[in-house]
Amino acid sequence: MEDNLLLLSNSQTHNMGFLEHAREALVEFLDGRRSIYFAPYAAKVSAYDSYTATIQEAFKPFNVTVTGLHTVDRPAAALRDAEVLFVGGGNSFRLLKTLQQLDVINVVRERVTHGELRYMGSSAGTNMSCPSLRTTNDMPIVQPASFASFGLISFQINPHYQDPPTDSTHMGETREQRILEFLDENDVPVVGLREGSWLRKxxxxxxxxGLTAARIFRRNTAPQEYKPGSDLSWLLTLPATFDQSQP
Known part of the structure; x- marks a missing residue:
């Protein structure tokens, strides 16, 4: 069995409803499955129920039952029998810390890798598919045990990638500069995934x-633009070298 991943840059695109921009991709990804678990852990605890309700409403057109993973007593055990897991957006540090505390990292990695569990991520949830959360845009509001995440792919993603406005007077670092800093320390490709687009594995x-092009960054190589429809399978074959002195 082959692993199946749907990695969205964002859940909601400007002037469109929640997940509306990716409806056709969702139908193809679900492939008739009618039940998914949703992990709301990138949000604050008090928002878990409302966040899950938003996802339930978004999946109604697909006749899919959404169960908040936070509502089950043993999340790891539930994921051993699950068909689809959707990990939502929010703060990546908070998300990873909670996933570690719930001890679900290994079971998700193993079942996805063996083609037994389909994985869908958005924003922070897409970050979790990478080897590390180090290319997130978020502030470290909490401290996870390590930066290592699910590692379902061998490269990194920067969701919500933004190009600097040409008329901006902002003197701080651009998203591109931040990614190039990452490449100074880690020889790992980074996909700058603009809003409205996704990766399908x-x-x-x-x-x-999706709707927009992506920008791919590699060490000692000029960033390259790729249009929707591009075959990026070559990314899966590249070795990744991280600075192992980091947590």
């Missing part, structure tokens, strides 16, 4: 899909 195949 089917086994050894990886494609850029």
């Amino acid at each position: 089917r086994g050894a195949s990886l494609a850029l899909e």
